[in-house]
Structures are given as structure tokens and as C-alpha cells.
Amino acid sequence: MTGQASLFDRLWDSHVAADLAGGAQLIAIDRIFLHERTGPAALNALAETGRKVADPSRVFAVADHIVDTRPGRGDRTLMPGGQIFITELRAAAKAAGITLFDVTDPDQGIVHVISPELGIVLPGCTLIAPDSHTCTQGAFGALAWGIGSSEAEHAMATGTLRLEKPKSMRVTLEGALPFGVTPKDMILALIAEHGAAGGKGHAVEFAGEAVEALSMEGRMTLCNMATEFSAMSGFIAPDDKTYAWLDGRRYAPKGDQWEAALAHWRTLKSGSSARFDAEIAIDAAAIRPMVSWGTSPEASVRIDGHVPEDAEARPLSYMALEPGQPLKGLAIDAAFIGSCTNSRLSDLRRASALLKGKRIADGVTAICVPGSSHVKRAAEEEGIDRIFLDAGFEWRESGCSMCFYAGGESFGDGSRVISSTNRNFESRQGPNVKTHIASPETVAASALAGAIADPREVR
Amino acid sequence: MAEPLTTLTALPAPMIRDNVDTDQIIPSREMTSTGKTGIADGLFAGQRYTKIGGRKPNPDFVLNRPEHAETQILLGGRNFGCGSSREHAVWALAEYGIRAIIAESFAPIFAGNCVRNGVLPAALERDDIKAIAAADAPVTIDLPAQTITLPDGRSWAFDIGEEAKAMLLEGLDAIDLTLKNAEDIAIWQAADRKARPWIYLGDRA
Numbered sequence: 001m002t003g004q005a006s007l008f009d010r011l012w013d014s015h016v017a018a019d020l021a022g023g024a025q026l027i028a029i030d031r032i033f034l035h036e037r038t039g040p041a042a043l044n045a046l047a048e049t050g051r052k053v054a055d056p057s058r059v060f061a062v063a064d065h066i067v068d069t070r071p072g073r074g075d076r077t078l079m080p081g082g083q084i085f086i087t088e089l090r091a092a093a094k095a096a097g098i099t100l101f102d103v104t105d106p107d108q109g110i111v112h113v114i115s116p117e118l119g120i121v122l123p124g125c126t127l128i129a130p131d132s133h134t135c136t137q138g139a140f141g142a143l144a145w146g147i148g149s150s151e152a153e154h155a156m157a158t159g160t161l162r163l164e165k166p167k168s169m170r171v172t173l174e175g176a177l178p179f180g181v182t183p184k185d186m187i188l189a190l191i192a193e194h195g196a197a198g199g200k201g202h203a204v205e206f207a208g209e210a211v212e213a214l215s216m217e218g219r220m221t222l223c224n225m226a227t228e229f230s231a232m233s234g235f236i237a238p239d240d241k242t243y244a245w246l247d248g249r250r251y252a253p254k255g256d257q258w259e260a261a262l263a264h265w266r267t268l269k270s271g272s273s274a275r276f277d278a279e280i281a282i283d284a285a286a287i288r289p290m291v292s293w294g295t296s297p298e299a300s301v302r303i304d305g306h307v308p309e310d311a312e313a314r315p316l317s318y319m320a321l322e323p324g325q326p327l328k329g330l331a332i333d334a335a336f337i338g339s340c341t342n343s344r345l346s347d348l349r350r351a352s353a354l355l356k357g358k359r360i361a362d363g364v365t366a367i368c369v370p371g372s373s374h375v376k377r378a379a380e381e382e383g384i385d386r387i388f389l390d391a392g393f394e395w396r397e398s399g400c401s402m403c404f405y406a407g408g409e410s411f412g413d414g415s416r417v418i419s420s421t422n423r424n425f426e427s428r429q430g431p432n433v434k435t436h437i438a439s440p441e442t443v444a445a446s447a448l449a450g451a452i453a454d455p456r457e458v459r
Numbered sequence: 460m461a462e463p464l465t466t467l468t469a470l471p472a473p474m475i476r477d478n479v480d481t482d483q484i485i486p487s488r489e490m491t492s493t494g495k496t497g498i499a500d501g502l503f504a505g506q507r508y509t510k511i512g513g514r515k516p517n518p519d520f521v522l523n524r525p526e527h528a529e530t531q532i533l534l535g536g537r538n539f540g541c542g543s544s545r546e547h548a549v550w551a552l553a554e555y556g557i558r559a560i561i562a563e564s565f566a567p568i569f570a571g572n573c574v575r576n577g578v579l580p581a582a583l584e585r586d587d588i589k590a591i592a593a594a595d596a597p598v599t600i601d602l603p604a605q606t607i608t609l610p611d612g613r614s615w616a617f618d619i620g621e622e623a624k625a626m627l628l629e630g631l632d633a634i635d636l637t638l639k640n641a642e643d644i645a646i647w648q649a650a651d652r653k654a655r656p657w658i659y660l661g662d663r664a
Binding site: 016017018020021022023024026028030037038040041044045049051055056057058079080081084085088122124125130131132145146147148149150151153154157158159160162164166195196197200201227228230231232251253257258260261264295296298314404405406407423425426427428431432 | 476477478480482483486487488489490491492493494495505511512537538541542543544545546547549564565566567568571572575576620621622623624625633634636637638640641643644646647648651654655656657658659660661
């Protein structure tokens with residue numbers, strides 16, 4: 001591919017429906033996804049102003065955020081008053097004529113897990129959802145990003161958003177990831193080095209040998225945390241892996257349309273002389289398993305590292321840590337595998353490979369929440385559920401679950417948790433909960449040890 | 460539709476910390492209805508009250524100090540509003556009475572949500588924000604002039620996109636504005652339907 005256009009330029013420029021006064025543009029939106037936490041506000045506001053969804057066939061909704069994940073669930077949820085979000089989403093989705101994957105639907109799951117599973121996200125499309133981790137779906141060569149409820153309302157009513165074009169950044173990960181190092185470690189290493197605001201004002205293309213080598217699931221994990229880098233979105237040029245992954249999915253094109261789509265998708269890459277407003281290069285071979293110590297994803301270090309000597313007082317006191325303290329060996333109360341970052345089948349397979357035939361440490365609460373109902377069924381067909389259960393983990397229905405605390409279920413006030421999720425904010429997982437984010441492998445190894453542990457040492 | 464914003468003078472409340480996330484601004488547990496109102500009580504609930512779920516004011520929290528109780532301007536650090544896309548964070552700020560946030564940088568979704576709800580996100584350098592905090596005096600934000608001025612005459616310029624500025628100044632309903640371009644959208648879609656028919660799921664048999 002020659003030329004100066006970057007993949008971002010191609011995605012953006014091909015969606016400009018109009019130039020607006022003052023430099024903003026009207027960007028056409030191909031797919032909209034809603035969930036029960038923020039979707040009803042958008043749908044209700046739209047209905048209250050007498051407006052309609054312009055094209056309901058391209059709008060989807062799912063109950064994932066506050067839905068109960070305990071076996072035998074219905075509309076009741078542990079979040080006080082939470083049921084109304086589910087019932088209102090159902091009513092509003094029906095009234096608007098959009099597709100809903102309801103609580104008991106076999107295709108229910110976390111929005112960013114099921115949209116790819118169903119082939120709703122496609123290379124070259126623009127996809128938005130009122131959820132910051134929508135950037136996950138950039139893994140398919142789509143421009144996918146999180147918005148607020150007002151913009152969701154705008155996009156549903158007009159098929160567009162009013163936007164000013166962000167700057168472009170390329171993050172190139174050259175070399176090969178060492179054994180036992182995962183895409184989660186790649187993104188934590190990037191954010192630790194360049195800061196949680198490192199990507200501000202930019203749309204970020206991930207490129208390079210280490211990115212090309214990733215599975216589609218791994219690419220989703222990498223793109224998932226572009227929002228923790230303050231980027232507008234993160235994305236990866238589609239390739240044969242992408243097409244093979246999407247082929248035959250329910251909403252993916254079929255027959256002649258598939259062939260036509262494929263020809264179009266093959267043009268979606270950055271030109272060899274493409275220019276970026278910013279470039280970052282990272283040696284993938286130098287990345288090691290990462291774990292966070294503080295209350296921002298940027299406060300992460302190598303698993304054999306220490307709390308920085310110059311660490312700020314507030315995260316230190318919140319996390320009950322001392323400067324210079326090693327992370328490895330720090331006792332934990334709980335372990336959590338789930339979330340849109342790391343709850344896909346491949347994540348559960350890798351974690352279960354460490355857990356097989358072993359028991360988690362006494363006193364550790366361990367919970368695994370598959371990312372979708374499909375992931376759950378597939379894992380059960382492989383016997384992965386038995387490995388988790390035999391090791392002492394709980395095995396749940398799919399949903400966002402304890403990635404965040406909605407007022408219902410938590411790990412206990414002030415508990416220390418190792419978590420495969422994306423955020424370690426204060427009280428994110430419950431009142432005063434101290435969250436250490438890491439890969440599913442590191443979570444599994446730590447659950448076995450009862451303390452933060454290096455997954456490369458558990459075999 | 461938001462109230463138009465042109466100029467604003469208020470004593471700003473300093474909250475100069477990095478990565479103030481939307482979970483802090485409005486904790487998930489405080490989002491108890493699907494509406495946009497009735498949530499100001501939950502603003503910064505984790506820090507504003509003495510215990511989680513409680514309503515007893517924490518005297519150490521900046522908005523609980525008498526001089527800042529009715530503030531309309533917040534001073535922040537780097538990456539203000541990061542985290543969840545929940546627009547409830549801005550709804551809570553706006554309902555509380557905040558009309559502008561002066562910070563070193565903003566998370567992009569949060570900044571977009573601010574503009575759509577009549578709250579100005581103005582970025583200044585860290586040292587300038589610290590100087591404003593140290594002055595402990597009312598500042599005047601002049602949106603048409605894009606300036607922030609202290610009573611002693613010190614003044615700083617801030618950048619804002621034309622689109623965002625127009626929306627804030629006029630309190631525009633963006634949907635109505637965009638529907639003026641309905642013909643452009645229809646023309647674009649007609650061409651795109653031919654180029655990428657697989658995008659249009661409603662057209663499939």
C-alpha cells in the first residue's frame with residue numbers, strides 16, 4: 001500500500017457526510033450499540049422529543065452492566081433499584097424497533113464481546129456506544145469509540161455525529177513478546193511509560209510485528225484500553241486473521257456481499273509513506289508481565305518491580321503501600337477474571353491452564369465471569385468450568401459483574417483484589433477496594449499463591 | 460438543551476489532582492435512575508460524605524468549604540474526567556451548578572459530554588492553574604474572547620474548537636442543527652449504499 005493516507009484518514013475521510021462551519025465535520029455512523037446502564041437515557045430522551053431512530057436495523061442493545069451474574073438470574077439484580085434499568089431498556093428498545101439481546105438471550109454478553117461474536121462490528125465501519133471501552137472493537141479495523149448518552153441520541157436520530165478530526169498516532173510494537181507475556185501487559189506497559197493522558201487528542205493505530213502476531217482476542221485486549229490512554233480510539237489494520245474470524249458470523253455479509261466487502265476491507269491499511277502526528281515505538285521483547293500498584297492504570301510496573309520511590313501520597317495511602325515495596329508476594333483477598341478486557345474464551349483457556357489440578361490459596365475469594373453467554377457455553381463444552389470450579393473459583397453467568405461496583409456486589413470493604421479488568425480507580429470495585437490490574441494468567445497465578453505472583457513461575 | 464454560556468465570574472474550587480475519573484465524579488452506585496436529573500446529591504459522593512452511601516458532609520472536601528459551596532468553576536489537573544463514558548458525571552456537575560472546569564487536560568468523551576450540557580472544559584498549563592488557585596480570588600471566564608482573567612489583571616487564553624464554542628455560546632440543540640444537513644446525509648448514504656451495501660442490514664432479505 002503506497003500513499004500518504006493513514007488507516008485513520010481512510011476510515012475518517014470515507015465517513016464525512018458534510019463539512020460544518022468552523023472545521024467540524026458530520027461523520028456517518030454505521031453501527032450503534034447501547035447497554036442498560038446508559039442506553040435508556042438516550043432512548044428515552046429521543047422518544048420524549050418526538051424523534052425516531054433513523055435506521056433501527058443498525059442499532060443494537062444488550063443488558064450487560066448491572067445484570068446479575070449469579071446462576072438462575074432474571075431481571076432482579078443486586079444493584080439497589082437496578083432492575084428498572086433492565087426493564088426500561090427492554091421497553092425502550094421495543095418501542096424504538098431496535099434489536100435487543102435480553103438477559104436470557106443465548107447471545108447475551110458484554111457489548112464488546114458479543115458485537116464481534118455476532119459480526120456486528122466490521123472492518124471499515126464506524127461504531128459507537130455510550131461506553132468508553134467501545135474502542136475494543138477497533139481490533140477489527142473499525143473506527144469504534146465511546147460517547148455519552150447525548151451523542152448516542154444524536155447518532156440514532158441523524159445517523160451521524162458532529163466531530164472535529166482528532167490527530168493521529170501510531171504505536172508500533174516491534175519484535176516478539178516473550179513467553180508468558182500477554183497483550184494486557186503490552187497495553188499496561190504503554191500506559192505506564194507514556195501516561196494515562198499519553199494519547200490525548202489522538203486516534204491510535206497499533207502496528208508492528210508483535211501486533212500482527214496477536215490473535216483477534218489479543219488485539220481486542222490491546223485496543224480495549226486505548227481509552228485508559230486517553231485516546232479517542234485504538235485500532236488495528238484488518239488482515240486475513242480478521243476476515244477468517246468474522247466469516248460466517250450472523251451479521252457479517254454473506255455470498256457476493258462478503259466478496260465485495262473483502263475487496264474493500266483489503267484496502268484498509270496505512271500507506272507506506274503515511275504520516276502521523278505522533279509516533280511511539282516499543283520493543284515488545286522487553287515487555288514483562290505487568291501489575292498495577294496505584295489508582296490509575298499508568299501506576300503499573302513489572303511484576304518483579306517495586307512501588308516507585310517517588311509515588312504520590314494519595315494512591316499510596318489508598319492502596320496501603322510503601323514506596324519501594326515489592327509487588328510480588330503482596331497478599332490478596334480476592335481474584336477476579338472477567339470484563340471486556342479479558343473474559344474471552346482464549347483468556348479463560350490460558351488462566352485455566354495454570355489452574356488445572358491445583359487449588360487456590362485458603363481465604364481467597366475467586367470469581368470467573370465469562371464475557372458472553374456464548375463464551376460460557378463454549379468453555380463448558382471444553383471442561384474449563386470444571387477446572388475453575390475444582391480450583392476453588394466461582395463460575396458465573398456472563399456480564400460486566402464486579403469490573404465495577406454498582407452498589408450491590410463487591411469483595412468486601414477495603415479488600416485487596418487482583419483483577420483482569422481495566423480500571424483500578426478508588427472504590428471502582430467496591431468501597432475502598434484495592435484493585436491491582438493484571439493479565440488473566442497473573443490473576444490465576446496470584447489466586448493460587450494467595451499473593452501477587454509471576455505467572456511464569458507457575459507451571 | 461443547555462443554558463447558553465458567555466461570561467462567568469466565580470471563585471474557583473481547587474481540585475488539582477491528576478486522573479480524576481468519572482467514577483469519582485458520580486459513583487456508579489449513585490446512578491439510581493435512568494433519567495438525567497436528581498443526581499447532584501451524588502456528585503463526588505465518595506469524597507464529599509464521611510462514608511460510602513452516607514450523606515454526612517466531609518468537612519475536608521473542597522466543595523464542603525463555605526467559600527466553595529456554591530462554586531461554578533472547578534480547577535483540575537491532568538486527564539480530568541477519565542474513565543467511564545457516563546454522561547451522568549456531567550449531568551451531576553451541571554445540576555450542582557458547575558459551568559466551567561479549568562484543567563490541564565480532559566478525557567475526550569468527558570469533554571464532549573461537557574459541551575453538550577453547557578459546561579466549558581478549558582485547558583490551561585499546570586502552572587497557570589496553580590497560579591489561579593493561589594490567587595484565591597474570583598476569575599472571569601470570557602468565552603467569546605477565550606480568556607480567563609484574575610482581578611489583578613493576569614489573564615490566560617484558552618483554546619476551544621469552533622463547534623464546541625458555538626454550542627456553548629448558543630446552547631444549541633445539536634440534533635436540530637444537524638437535521639439542517641439532512642440532504643447531505645441522504646446523499647452520502649445513497650452513495651454509500653452502493654459502495655458498501657453490507658453495512659445496511661435493513662436492506663438484507
